[in-house]
Amino acid sequence: MKKVLVPLAPGFEEIEALTVVDILRRAGAEVVVAGTVTGPIEGRSRIRVLPDTTMEKTGDSFDMIVLPGGAVGAENLKKDERVRKIVLAVNKNGGQVSAICAAPTVLAAIGVIDGKKVTSHPSVRDRLGKANISDERVVVDGNIITSQGPGTAMEFAFKLVEVLYGREKAEEVNRGVLSRV
Helix, strand or coil, X not given: CCEEEEEECCCCCHHHHHHHHXXXXXXXXXEEEEECCCCCEECCCCXXXXXCEEHHHCCCCCCEEEECCCHHXXXXXXXXXXXXXXXXXXXXXXXXXXXXXXXXHHHHHHCCCCCCEECCCHHHHHHCCCCEECCCCEEEEXXXXXXXXXXXXXXXXXXXXXXXXXXXXXXXXXXXXXXXX
């Protein structure tokens, strides 16, 4: 079973976070939703989500980390040293590092997307450092997976399943979901 971390910070984009968690769990991944703060975390649309645990209790042994966007949420992830440490550990260990919407700016700040082909929400592309920016909805470059925003969340989630488990598993999960991916 693949182990995936989805850190939630105040101001996270609900569609991006919860779509990914749902689709990955349907595929059989062990998804750990960890809060950067204790208790329920309020997203950008004021939906409150109770994470499984907190960042202090996660460790750093994951096959994948998925950073949801939301302008405020991404800024809060960027300020969190625990997020930085786990991104670096997953990247160093050959795991998958993924981000959607404004969250690729977190990866840029950490320095893991320099020279990589990435995408993001158009409003933050000027903050992607030395990355090679693409207009594609979902981009995979090695172990870095990025996507543009809430409207691409389902495609992003299925790409994550495909990367972890293969195209056949993504198609199997989609037979129950009926998404256009």
